[in-house]
Amino acid sequence: MTFRLHAHGVAAILLDIEGTTTPIAFVHEVLFPYARARLHAYLRARAAEDEMRDALATLRIEWQEDARTQQEPPPWALADIPAAARYLEWLMDRDRKSPGLKRLQGEIWAEGYRDGTLRGEVFADVPPALRRWRAATIDVAIYSSGSVFAQKLLFSTTTYGDLTAWLTGFFDTAVGLKTAAASYRSIAASIGCEASRILFLSDAPAELDAAATAGCQTLLAVRPGNQPVETLPAGVVRSFDEIEL
Numbered sequence: 001m002t003f004r005l006h007a008h009g010v011a012a013i014l015l016d017i018e019g020t021t022t023p024i025a026f027v028h029e030v031l032f033p034y035a036r037a038r039l040h041a042y043l044r045a046r047a048a049e050d051e052m053r054d055a056l057a058t059l060r061i062e063w064q065e066d067a068r069t070q071q072e073p074p075p076w077a078l079a080d081i082p083a084a085a086r087y088l089e090w091l092m093d094r095d096r097k098s099p100g101l102k103r104l105q106g107e108i109w110a111e112g113y114r115d116g117t118l119r120g121e122v123f124a125d126v127p128p129a130l131r132r133w134r135a136a137t138i139d140v141a142i143y144s145s146g147s148v149f150a151q152k153l154l155f156s157t158t159t160y161g162d163l164t165a166w167l168t169g170f171f172d173t174a175v176g177l178k179t180a181a182a183s184y185r186s187i188a189a190s191i192g193c194e195a196s197r198i199l200f201l202s203d204a205p206a207e208l209d210a211a212a213t214a215g216c217q218t219l220l221a222v223r224p225g226n227q228p229v230e231t232l233p234a235g236v237v238r239s240f241d242e243i244e245l
């Protein structure tokens with residue numbers, strides 16, 4: 001089924017990454033293991049740097065909160081790098097949206113993207129769609145729980161080249177959770193566009209629900225490797241090619 005944008009007066013398209021522009025496997029089987037494998041060495045190599053001390057101090061506050069609320073994080077005496085690495089692994093095992101973890105993961109990925117051992121992955125229909133939409137003067141923004149820093153790294157290093165020139169905005173959880181309607185209202189205000197003229201694409205029904213509550217139009221991305229969705233909504237796309245201008 002083809003979704004016709006013109007009929008809906010879409011002025012901006014907002015894209016989720018994981019499961020929408022990018023295979024979930026890239027995040028879980030490439031990015032996460034990449035950071036995990038390098039974490040210990042990365043912490044050790046930079047332990048004396050002010051920035052790393054600052055990152056670990058922030059992380060330590062999270063650890064104290066976990067210890068206080070009896071989540072039983074692994075023991076961590078201060079200035080113990082292997083213990084800090086173990087706590088970070090513990091956070092990764094739980095897929096925690098931890099600011100301290102995200103910051104360090106982002107720094108490790110940045111090194112990999114810079115030296116070419118990592119390349120951003122997107123589905124083949126994504127680059128031509130971005131070009132088409134921009135040619136039609138539609139804003140195209142990203143909204144992902146990965147940091148804006150990590151988003152830009154991913155889209156600037158794809159096998160299709162640097163796609164950031166086609167993207168007009170980047171949003172992460174600094175605007176709020178992806179399952180909160182208020183986040184989409186903030187993004188609409190930031191883009192300078194009514195929510196009703198924003199089309200949000202994601203593989204997560206809860207995110208689509210939040211965006212719809214804010215007044216956005218929504219489409220569910222069904223991509224290879226995504227979790228099956230129990231009840232498919234009216235608007236479903238398997239490729240961005242199905243979104244016709």
Ligand SMILES: [Mg+2]
Nearest residue numbers: 016018019203
């Ligand atoms: Mg997703």
